[in-house]
Amino acid sequence: MPSARSKVEIGPVEAHYYDLLLNLLSLGQYSHLVKSAVARMGIKPGQSILDLGSGTGRNDCLLVKELGPEGKVLGIDISKEMLSLSRKRCQAYPYVSFREGRIDVPLAYQEEFDKVFISFVLHGFEDPQKRKIISNAYQALKHKGVFYIFDYGEFDLERLWFPLRWAFVHGECQLALEFLRLDLKEMLWGQGFAGLEEEFFLKGHLRLLKAIK
DSSP states (O other), rough: OTTTTTSOOOOHHHHHHHHHHHHHEEEEEOHHHHHHHHHHOOOOOOOOOETOOOTTHHHHHHHHHHHHHTOOEEEEEEOOHHHHHHHHHHOOTTTTEEEOOOOOSOOOOOOOOEEEESSSSSGGOOOOHHHHHHHHHHHEEEEEEEEEEEEEEEGGGGGGGGHHHHHHHSOOOOOHHHHTTTOHHHHHHTOEEEEEEEETTTTTEEEEEEOOO
């Protein structure tokens, strides 16, 4: 069940404005930032990628451009509204597919994917659910597969520029505030991942965290 402290499961109105919210929180940089993150994922033609919490499909259309027609992207999301938006957005790419489902319950995938990607989703879950999502990623990855988490970094919210701080506090959930202080690397190690590397964006406020199975 979703946490009452989370905003990770959204309704049709929020789904319609979801991309706009991310654009506001990133000062209009979200698309550029995701493109930069995807460029650092070392995607090769023909690989397979699982996108956990795929949202409006914006990220999946970027991922598949690096894969070519021999590759595949599977996006999973709980929101019917998000899935409708993502299927329309990615309809030009027959090798991108989406399915409805929770990502914090056991998934059926076993060593099927070269990479797993999750973008601005993990922060919206309670810690036990985060561990389950990380476990799902580990299970779904092939040997030496890579898990990429693009989300908030660890930073002092009080030092954030006031308009951004206001947007964060009023637009995000309590769990996102706690995520800024979370030792996510320790959580990844605890689920069996190794070879952790991180890159920062927007002066350290966003982070791409890489973990190898």
